[in-house]
Ligand SMILES: Nc1ncnc2c1ncn2[C@@H]1O[C@H](COP(=O)(O)OP(=O)(O)OP(=O)(O)O)[C@@H](O)[C@H]1O
């Protein structure tokens with residue numbers, strides 16, 4: 274059984290069937306790139322995996338453990354536990370503006386480990402210290418150690434997105450998802466974010482990256498999925514999909530995106 | 535009547551003004567939030583009931599509401615009416631809660647969906663998302679409109695005299711009627727200006743404090 278198994282995901286918004294029986298799998302440490310034209314359902318797929326949308330049918334499992342099955346209902350608490358298997362980096366960063374960079378990274382873990390729990394004062398202090406050290410380390414990983422005390426509004430878009438990546442890593446997700454992490458950035462800032470993702474790959478992070486950066490997908494991904502109209506039109510290694518696409522739709526899409534460069 | 539005597543008598547009225555102001559503020563701020571939750575409820579009957587109530591309160595003059603709270607129970611049910619000051623406080627608290635609730639609602643609705651979703655994917659509970667992420671951003675956004683409303687409240691307190699509560703204007707009015715002098719009426723203007731001036735300074739400070747970030 275693969276590390277991530279996604280089976281028969283179907284999702285409609287009203288009459289609009291956005292995902293039609295989407296299934297795929299990936300192994301631990303792999304990077305999966307999802308490409309496809311606008312409206313093909315890429316974001317919706319990531320949102321289903323992260324429990325932001327509820328698929329109408331289908332299921333998925335990580336490491337052999339079923340996390341979601343459309344036939345079952347889950348309590349909020351169950352959902353919260355399960356979704357921690359995944360992390361999500363948004364196109365628009367969605368940092369918390371009132372908190373420092375450091376607090377953005379540490380907040381969720383602090384709440385998870387201390388909120389509503391009866392802890393002795395020094396126990397609590399120890400936990401906070403440990404989380405802070407860990408958060409600073411993560412900021413160093415994304416090259417922002419010296420920005421820990423700044424507020425997000427004083428950072429460039431590229432820096433904000435790197436903070437968002439550190440924030441997502443803070444909860445040690447098994448699989449980190451990116452939804453067009455560079456689409457909201459000026460072209461000269463995309464490089465720094467893509468570099469961080471490349472570095473994460475070198476530490477064997479399992480990642481799903483929805484992207485319009487074809488060169489990046491080709492260079493970094495172990496596996497590429499091309500989505501069209503809510504189905505996986507083609508999947509394979511980057512060389513297969515980019516070098517020798519079988520589907521005419523894939524071909525047309527790739528030609529068009531090359532024109533745009 | 536000497537200046538000092540007038541001042542002392544007006545100060546008495548001003549205390550009542552301050553009382554109405556303070557109690558209305560302290561009670562309406564939390565009650566308004568409760569009304570906001572009602573008007574944003576996912577249960578349609580609650581939502582529409584609360585919205586209709588807010589519409590009625592905001593759509594009628596506060597003066598009328600004071601009169602109804604004071605005379606209504608007696609005329610309709612034959613009950614004893616509330617003490618005058620209590621009736622004023624009830625009307626003010628209800629009225630201002632409704633105004634505040636609309637400001638809160640505007641503030642809450644202005645927070646981008648992405649903030650909630652970021653909290654959700656980080657495993658936060660609904661309560662944590664509201665109190666740790668959304669609330670502070672809402673407060674920052676609503677301080678300016680709240681400030682306006684609070685300054686309005688200072689002046690609205692004078693409506694209490696419609697049921698003969700001796701607040702500042704009524705206190706001056708009594709002096710004018712008894713002593714046939716007009717200047718106390720102008721004098722109380724200074725009380726209002728001073729008080730609202732102080733509040734403005736205070737509110738500006740709060741606003742500045744919250745301006746350490748922009749979104
Ligand atoms: N919450 C929603 N309610 C209704 N329709 C939605 C909703 N979210 C997405 N859709 C629709 O689902 C379809 C797929 O959207 P999705 O955002 O998943 O596409 P995408 O592949 O991510 O596109 P893009 O490249 O533009 O980001 C679109 O037609 C969109 O209008």
Ligand SMILES: [Mg+2]
Pocket residue numbers: 315316317452453
């Ligand atoms: Mg999208």
